[in-house]
Amino acid sequence: MANTVPMKIFFSPTSPYVRKCMVTAHEVGLVDRLELLPASAHPVTRDQAIIASNPLGKVPTLVSDDGHALYDSRVICEYLNDLGQGRLLAKDGALRWEALTLQSLGDGILDAALLARYETAVRPEALRWTDWIQGKIDAIHTSLRYLEEHPELFQRDFHLGLLTVGCALWYLDLRYPDLAWRQNYPQLARASEPVLQRESMQQTWALPA
Template sequence: MKLFHSGVSPFVRKVMVVAHEVGIAGRLELLSSAAHPTQRDANILAVHPLAQVPTLITDDGRVLADSRVICEYLDTVGGGAVFPRPGPARWMALNDQSTADGILDAALLIRYELTVRAEGERSAACITGQTAKIESALDAFEAGADALADRVDIGTITVACALGYLDLRLPNLAWRRRSPTLAVWFEAFGSRPSMRATKPPAA
């Protein structure tokens, strides 16, 4: 399998954490990429119309994009360790994944606003609005932090990758002050071999 890869993409990290957790990280050939919100990578575009990372080429030549799709595929290949079976645990994990993906979407929009747009084109209202989404999601995870404990599933993996991305790209948000219980959980979860192996380079 081949994966278009970026060492700082939180969605790529989520895919790689899953691959490590299900024991198939060594089967992935990592392809360098230059994915960008306004300048698409021609190499990825040649295999998928969205030209985004992560994009996976399976052993049989199928092309999958979007971390949620790729993670579920890798989980199936690896024996189904991080996506719970249908039932309450599955809906909890999928809902946590969706909320944490929302944190990442908002953080990336802020990042793009600050780095892709010229200074005179930046929208303070956009940054404020996306920051509010992150903060409300953090508040929800803080209030329900007990439900994260002792779980290793697609939900907790995505939450951890989202918090790691906030550390990397939005350190001024200082999310730990807002979410001290969540911070304690993150320190423990972040010590997992899968998280240590996928830690992004310093910004």
Template sequence: MKLFYSPASPFVRKVMACAIARGIDDRIETVWCDVHASPPDLLAVNPLGKIPTLIGADGIAYMDSPLICEYLDGIGPAPPLYPTERGARLAALRLHALGHGVMEAAVARRGESLRPDEPARSAAMARMRDAIARTLDLLERESDSLMGPFTIGSITVGCALGYLDFRFGHEPWRETHPKLAVWFESAAKHRAFVETMPVAPKHP
């Protein structure tokens, strides 16, 4: 399998964390790419020009991290990250939606921060910051749902928190979310998170 990636992307991190959790990361070849340069090899398999994009073992291109993670969950003998029982599956998918939403807001806020300062930019960044804060408050109240074996939900929340540390480390969240902080401290010791720490992108 081949994964088009950038080492700073929390969506890429989610994919690789899932692969590690399932013990199949050694089957994935990573290909660094700069999406802003519209690399032809990426566009040839994903017309959206986005990462992550995975070329599966079946030769099909899978784009967007939720689809890629579900594809990977069917490979190998490890317990599923997407539970089969309806209640557990919905709980995992709900956590996934919350974590994925935090990542989307944080990535968008990061992008806005690189633009020239203007009122519209500041207002957009404030909305994204507030959305993240509200979601962290909810995850703090429901931190018990993160306990137990990893699911697609808990992995996604972990990647979201890691991205906040990476891009917005000057805005600490742990003091006001102590239960979430305790869970993340434990989860971050797993190889799925240790080996996927985000780094500033640069050409190999």
């Protein structure tokens, strides 16, 4: 592409939402145009560097090569797919709505996982709400059960919904190994393996030294 000005993305290597954007960029050939900016998004101690571009103070936040900020991951992924002329999202029709709905399911798994983690890793122990944590873990399980019962969803050409579910499963491996989702949902484990083994999904990224 003629424009060589780098886009910038506020980056955390363990954020599954940032990972969604990086996998998307890899899929559409734009990953080399992304400059990774160190970020420390936190629900209490907020990162003022992010807030300067995104008033929500969340990652991912993308600053395009013309200086405009985009957020959240859903917007950024669609932007990158469009910019790179990718095929991660159909322009219209049933496959578009299926991909977007599956993206919402993957994001919902991540929302539940992050909220449960914040309750244990951020909230003071005396203020933790066990029922809240259990409710979020149950939302993860009901979502995984749905995917277990619908392996045909993984037979589609790779799209943004499958990408998001893959990032959700990656995050469960990272933060919730005790859920043992592969053992508890074996049909899902088999069906999702081609997604998890994609080159883009196998990539790791880190901030420059």
